[in-house]
Amino acid sequence: MTTAPQLDVTDRFRELLDRLSQKAIEDYYNPYQRFDWADHLDEEQWWMSPELLSVAGTDQQEQLDEATLKRLSKWESVNFYSLNVHGIRELLMEVISRIHTPGFEVPSDFFHHFIGEENEHMWFFSEFCLRYGKKIYRPPVVALTSGPTYEPEVENFLVFAKVLFFEEMVDHYNMAMGQDERLCRTIRQVNAIHHQDESRHIAFGRELVGHLYTLMCERVGEDRLREVEAYLKRYIVYSVNSFYNPEVYRDAGIADPLALRAAVLADPGRRVAERRVIRKPMAFFRKIGLFADDTLPLG
Template sequence: MRPPNAPPTEAVSTATADDTEFRSLLDRLSDKATADYYNPFTTFDWPDSIPTDELWMSPELLSVHGTELMDELSPAQLRALSRWESVNFYSLNVHGIRELLIEVTRRVHTPGFELPSEFFHHFIGEENDHMWFFATFCLKYADKIYPDKSVKLPEPPRDPDIENFLVFARILIFEQIVDHYNVRLADDRRLHPTVRHINRLHHQDESRHIAFGCRLVHLLWKRLLARGLDEAARQGLRDYLGRYLTTSIESFYNPAVYRDAGLPDGFALRRRLLAHPARQPAHAKVLHKTTGFLHRIGVFDDRH
């Protein structure tokens, strides 16, 4: 929230209707972040353990859901899989948050980001809290954080405008995928209260971050178009983001998870599940908000 009587934030160029609307959104989101503030170090009452004979992940969100393997696994195997897929999900959050914190911190109070820099401080603080409570869950209840095995995409062109757009598009994609899981896990009464609490708090903060990210990504895209973005460059951005969506989804299929759950040949199982026709609609469901947004603002076309 801006201090009273503070001078208006300067835009990097002449103020536009977009800048005015963006400033208004940032003020509302900053006010909401202040009103919703909680201390994560006192908010959580961590139990000594979470029973391993209970579900830790909603069955509908498991990587085997919709396949014949879902019926072939015993209830005990499904519970074990739900435990380790839950730990994998929180591990992915730890690694994803670390990356976005690095990228956002690089841009706070730099030219071109004068308007959102104050909100960046809320964003950075909240994401640091998220990384702490996701890591705490993993270490306290599983004694590990799965290592980051994500595929590194080729570096985008050395163009600051394109790099900024792709950074915040990746952050938005990551947050929308995670939020799809948060909403469902928070509402699933089959899960332990601690699992539901973590996901509920994360969704509360992420709803603001996603509203911010959608607006910022749209503005950065419009600026790219305004300067003149040829079709080859546009296709390059579509391809890059398409690959990022694919690798993000594939990170939920972790051979180490299958090993820890006692399932044989995790790499073969990963390949089998990724190729299974029942999993494609599941992926589309996870990604529908993201792909819909990218189509709506004109980043994706009918081929995506």
């Protein structure tokens, strides 16, 4: 009979869980009452920090006038929140399937806070999209939400490693836009509040992923670890590429959205911008020993 993988729960981990759970209680807010939803957002203002646009740092950016870039910022903003809706839905299903199951007894109390907060995040991101964009963009056609069938300890590690990466990537945008005075109050508020909650989730995620990595290393060989590294790197590239959405370019009035996507993806300037977005999670995966280097496969 195979026993469930057991976390090596340290006093430090328990103390962190207690502290984060208490902080979640103290910081709790009712999202249905918290937000000051504007009746409409100015179409001639920035909806996303221009430095965060998918064309930023490229030759293509220089070929677009400011009015087009601001129009693009509206739809890239809607796409960003749409990606959050889809990403949160996927991670919630994975976490819910593990709460109060063997091996996850200790973090399950915090999972309740996590699940509740992520459900509320999904609501206010969808509310933004539907209020101001009248739609939620579809998820990318080629999804990489599941990989080959692995050992339970590998599956558990991959689930929470992907959750952590997604949260850290999103938080890069939240931190910038939550403080950007060029953006309206509604957009700043949505991003600042999400960052407040995600800071707890990231602290928890890093600790949990570290424990799960140790457990995985005890159960599988080097070949499997390299498979996991390759899979997670592909997931990172897939996640980054989801920001280059031809439907967004079409809605922004770009004449040939597929050509723009291809040109932007090929522009070396985007590699610099992308590395800023993923710098923290990449460094973390190298620190715990999973990533042997910081190279990524071509998209």
